[in-house]
Structures are given as structure tokens and as C-alpha cells.
Amino acid sequence: MIAAAPLAVSLGDPAGIAPEVIAQSWAERSSAQLSPFFVVGGAQVLRAAAASRGIDLPIALIASPDEAVHAFANALPVLGLEDCAFVPGAPTSEGARLAFHSLTRATDLAKTGTAGAIITGPIAKSKLAQVGFTQPGQTEFVADACGVAWQDAVMMLAGPSxxxxxxxxxxxxxxxxxxxxxxxxxxxxxxxxxxxxxxxxLSTPRIAITGLNPHAGEDGRMGREEIEVIVPAIAALQAEGLAVTGPHPADALFAQNERTRFDVALCMYHDQALIPIKTLDFDQGVNVTLGLPIVRTSPDHGTAFGIAGKGIASANAMIAALRMAGECAHRRLGHPV
Incomplete structure (x- = not known):
């Protein structure tokens, strides 16, 4: 399964685990059935990060994304010459600048359709802020670049379960x-x-909406948000023909037998949504930004500076993010996956 254009990967902070898990993903490209992808910048960093895991990583420097498809079978394509020293676990301003430029160019390539999607490596926001990054995170950065309001760039965490x-x-x-x-x-x-x-x-997505309060408010005994806000919203969505249910008590919604009854859970706050998916799918969780004109995914983990360069970071989430980006880009072309 190959997307029309190769996928663009932003390097993330070069002191974190992104470079090594990107290299590992390329090494597993065949078994993982990944669409061709290329990385924007950081050839030296990628080679050194791969070596820290015992991977002999061939790199093909490319001048344009369209060269990536041909190069991908035999080497990891890298676009651009910008680079820095590989010092795992020790973030620097130089590394943040490389991460910022990689993110900017990868986003631009996805916007123009030169890249089929963007997969963003994890960053250190505090370091990026020192080199001119003004958004709260990469989701907001990509939304701004696409002209989409932040509230319309919706974060979905997706895993096998x-x-x-x-x-x-x-x-x-x-x-x-x-x-x-x-x-x-x-x-x-x-x-x-x-x-x-x-x-x-999904032809008819089933959306389960949680309550805000314990036991979904228990008929107003534990709060009235369900009665006054959430139930009317659900009714309005159902009137539009959407397959929406709720409000569901969040303490029971994620049990194994309940998870078969919906395709996505719309939760009221951060931990209500992230605790179950990180418990069930920690090593394979993908952060997908919905509502954009481009496809954007990211592994659902951070820079993990504490284990960078030690050869122990799992590449499963990066592999899942690459696979999901390729599948979504493919579907946007109208092709079955």
C-alpha cells in the first residue's frame, strides 16, 4: 500500500528518542508494511542514533520528495543538509532549531501535496520556545500553518484497542x-x-460521549453538567443523524465488553481520555490531528530524554504513526485500504 506522495517525517528533538525510533521504523519497513517516507534534515543525527541501537543505517540524501520513493527500498531518504551533533539526553538550542526547521518544512510539503502526510517527532516545547516557536504545541503549529482555528484541530488518540x-x-x-x-x-x-x-x-462512526462527573452525574446528584449541557448536545447531534450515545460514566466505558459498542469516545478532559488509551495501547498509541486539510500523525509519547541513545526505546508507536498516516493519506485519494 503506497500513498500517492511519500510521507514527510519531522525529526523531533535530536536529543530525544525520535531519531532512533525513526531509524528503527525504516529498518522494519518491510515487515511493518510502511509507505515510503523521508525525514527532513538530520542525516548525521539519524546515522548516529541508529548506531546507538546497532543499526547500520544507509542514508540517501535527496533534493526533492519525489526522489524518496525510489530511494526508500535501500536507504532512508533525508531531505536537506541541516544537521547538528548527536548528544542523546542533552537538548540544546542548536537541536531545537533543527527540530523547528524540520517541522516547518515538513508541514509546508504536506500543505502543497508534495508529501502525502506529515508525521511529527516529539519535541521539547521549552527549548523550541527559545528559538521562536510561539504555539503551545505541534498540533497548534500545524493548525496555524493550515489556516485552521485551534479549536477545530481535534486531537484523537488511536491504538489497536x-x-x-x-x-x-x-x-x-x-x-x-x-x-x-x-x-x-x-x-x-x-x-x-x-x-x-x-x-x-467508517461509514457510520459510533461516538460515545462521557459524562463529566462521577456516574455521569447520577441524575444531578453529583453535578448538573450532564443534564444542562451534555444531554442537550447529544440530542442535537442525534437529530442531525449522528450515531452518538451518552453520557456514559467514564469509569465503566472502557471495560473490554463496552469498547466493542463504539468507535471513538469523546471525553470531557485530558486524563479521562488519555489514561485508558495509555493503559491499553501505550507502545502503539498514535496522536492524530482531525479537522485539518492534511494528514498529521505523531507517536503518542514524548522526547524521553532519559532513555535516548540507550537502545531501549520502543519504535512501535512511531511505526504505528507512520502506518496510520499512510492509510489515511491513501483513503483521502479514494482508495480502499
Whole structure:
């Protein structure tokens, strides 16, 4: 299965585990059935990171993405000459600058269609901020580059066992109740439904919406958000023809027998969505940004500076992110996967 254009991978922080798991992913390209991909910058970093895992990594320097497909079978294609020293576990401004430039160019290539999708390596936001990165994270950066409002760039965590979407993301728990509104629930549910149809091939996505409070409020005994906000939002979505259910008590929704009843869970806050997927699919979780004109995925883990260069970081999440990006890009062309 090959996307129309090769996939662009941004390097992530070169002091983290991204370079080594990218190299490992290329080494497993055949068994993992990955679409051709190329990395933007960091050839020296990638070669050194691969060596730290005992991988003899051939690299093909390419001048344009269209060269990647031919080169991919025998070498990891790398676009551009920008590089830095490989010092695992020790992030630097030089490395942050390389990560920033890699992300910027990879995003531009996906926007123009020269790349079929973008897969972003994990970054250190504090270091990036020192070299001019102004967004809270890569999701917001890509959204801005695509002209999409941040609230319409929806984060979905996807693994073999579960898909979840947090309604609110990086905010204090005390701020969540005021942010849970009918408009936000309806808006995100529509974006999720469209994306699951377009990018994941589900004809009628089943969306389970959680409650905010314990036991989904228990008829108002533990809070009225379900009665006043969540139930009316669900009713409005159902009236539009969406296969939406809830509000479900979050403590029971993710049991094995319950997970077969829905395709994605729309959760009220960050930990409600991320704890179950990281428990079930930690090494294979993918962060997918829904609602964009391009396909963007990322492994659902951070830079992991503490284990970088030690040869022990799992590449499974990066492999899953690459595979998912290729499949979504393929479906956007109207081809079955």
C-alpha cells in the first residue's frame, strides 16, 4: 500500500528518542508494511542514533520528495543538509532549531501535496520556545500553518484497542467545567465524525460521549453538567443523524465488553481520555490531528530524554504513526485500504 506522495517525517528533538525510533521504523519497513517516507534534515543525527541501537543505517540524501520513493527500498531518504551533533539526553538550542526547521518544512510539503502526510517527532516545547516557536504545541503549529482555528484541530488518540478524543486538553482540571459547553461538544463531535468517515473508512462512526462527573452525574446528584449541557448536545447531534450515545460514566466505558459498542469516545478532559488509551495501547498509541486539510500523525509519547541513545526505546508507536498516516493519506485519494 503506497500513498500517492511519500510521507514527510519531522525529526523531533535530536536529543530525544525520535531519531532512533525513526531509524528503527525504516529498518522494519518491510515487515511493518510502511509507505515510503523521508525525514527532513538530520542525516548525521539519524546515522548516529541508529548506531546507538546497532543499526547500520544507509542514508540517501535527496533534493526533492519525489526522489524518496525510489530511494526508500535501500536507504532512508533525508531531505536537506541541516544537521547538528548527536548528544542523546542533552537538548540544546542548536537541536531545537533543527527540530523547528524540520517541522516547518515538513508541514509546508504536506500543505502543497508534495508529501502525502506529515508525521511529527516529539519535541521539547521549552527549548523550541527559545528559538521562536510561539504555539503551545505541534498540533497548534500545524493548525496555524493550515489556516485552521485551534479549536477545530481535534486531537484523537488511536491504538489497536481504543480511540479517544479529549474535549478539553491542556488546562487545569478546575477550569474544565466552565469550558464544557454544548457548542464545543457538538463542534468536536461533528469534526470527529467527518474525519472517521474520510480518513478511517467508517461509514457510520459510533461516538460515545462521557459524562463529566462521577456516574455521569447520577441524575444531578453529583453535578448538573450532564443534564444542562451534555444531554442537550447529544440530542442535537442525534437529530442531525449522528450515531452518538451518552453520557456514559467514564469509569465503566472502557471495560473490554463496552469498547466493542463504539468507535471513538469523546471525553470531557485530558486524563479521562488519555489514561485508558495509555493503559491499553501505550507502545502503539498514535496522536492524530482531525479537522485539518492534511494528514498529521505523531507517536503518542514524548522526547524521553532519559532513555535516548540507550537502545531501549520502543519504535512501535512511531511505526504505528507512520502506518496510520499512510492509510489515511491513501483513503483521502479514494482508495480502499
Amino acid at each position: 481504543l480511540r479517544t478524543v479529549p474535549l478539553t486538553v491542556h488546562v487545569a482540571l478546575s477550569a474544565v467545567p466552565a469550558l464544557v459547553t454544548r457548542d464545543l461538544i457538538e463542534r468536536k463531535a461533528r469534526i470527529v465524525a467527518r474525519a472517521l468517515i474520510r480518513d478511517f473508512g
